[in-house]
Amino acid sequence: GAVVSQHPSWVICKSGTSVKIECRSLDFQATTMFWYRQFPKQSLMLMATSNEGSKATYEQGVEKDKFLINHASLTLSTLTVTSAHPEDSSFYICSARDRTIGGTEAFFGQGTRLTVV
């Protein structure tokens, strides 16, 4: 299957700093990528839909100024957690669909474990 690479796999940052997480589709083009957040022992919660060349669509309750999303190319989307606080500590996962096949299967990155201290 297609590969989605997410980087870094884990990061520890100080409270008040910003952290950028990258999501790349390695062998396919993705017009749309998705960002999820997962707290321990819980399910994945959709945060936003990242659209190449346009603004991201955020789910209700997700602060767009805090979670900045940029999708500058068909293979790269980034999520920046700005002014991070301990409550932002979570597992962040991105996914993408292969636009050339209009696939229904979503491919997931390996996730990023963010710890804010």
Added chain:
Amino acid sequence: SQQGEEDPQALSIQEGENATMNCSYKTSINNLQWYRQNSGRGLVHLILIRSNEREKHSGRLRVTLDTSKKSSSLLITASRAADTASYFCATGNQAGTALIFGKGTTLSVSS
């Protein structure tokens, strides 16, 4: 927002036994997918069943779909310790683009 519920939330079985997980959803769907997540890792796609299908098999996996009851089940036969993971069902959101996940079932298979 989450689409549905899985039950049980946790399931512990012995190797060789079958494991059945259920998923219910709320809205009409085009398809329903099942994913596996090993602890602290990304998701692996297991199987997709379309709304006009009632049952689908893939190796030791069997998925059923009952659109009248808005429910699906995942059966893992002859389970192995390596099947230990969390299992999630997922359906499309209203826009039909993103996947919305159920709460998941944590399966533990002991040898």
